[in-house]
Amino acid sequence: MILRCRLCHAPIAACDPARLIPPLTSAVFEPLEPGFPPPFPPDVPWEAARCPQCRHHPQGYAPDGAKSLETDQGTWPLPGSDRPEAAAPVPKPDATGPTPKRDTPQRRNR
Numbered sequence: 001m002i003l004r005c006r007l008c009h010a011p012i013a014a015c016d017p018a019r020l021i022p023p024l025t026s027a028v029f030e031p032l033e034p035g036f037p038p039p040f041p042p043d044v045p046w047e048a049a050r051c052p053q054c055r056h057h058p059q060g061y062a063p064d065g066a067k068s069l070e071t072d073q074g075t076w077p078l079p080g081s082d083r084p085e086a087a088a089p090v091p092k093p094d095a096t097g098p099t100p101k102r103d104t105p106q107r108r109n110r
């Protein structure tokens with residue numbers, strides 16, 4: 001699948017749909033063709049990735065833009081973006097387990 005820029009529609013990067021799981025990273029996007037440099041520096045967070053053509057973020061800046069990607073197959077919804085309850089796991093109150101009892105004898109001098 002080819003990632004396209006939402007703003008200038010330029011093809012930017014090759015990507016595997018199976019890897020497009022939020023939170024996205026720049027590392028999941030690969031060069032359009034082997035031998036080309038990666039479209040984004042791998043150490044750049046996805047929020048800071050920029051289209052090589054227009055220097056804007058490939059998803060644009062609309063609030064809903066982060067929920068999908070523009071690709072050569074049309075708008076690709078990112079998994080989990082339409083299921084807020086699944087994206088926010090409920091923390092378990094007893095996740096830490098019972099407090100371990102310390103075997104420290106409390107001796108009192110009588």
Ligand SMILES: [Zn+2]
Pocket residue numbers: 005006007008009010051052053054055056
């Ligand atoms: Zn662009």
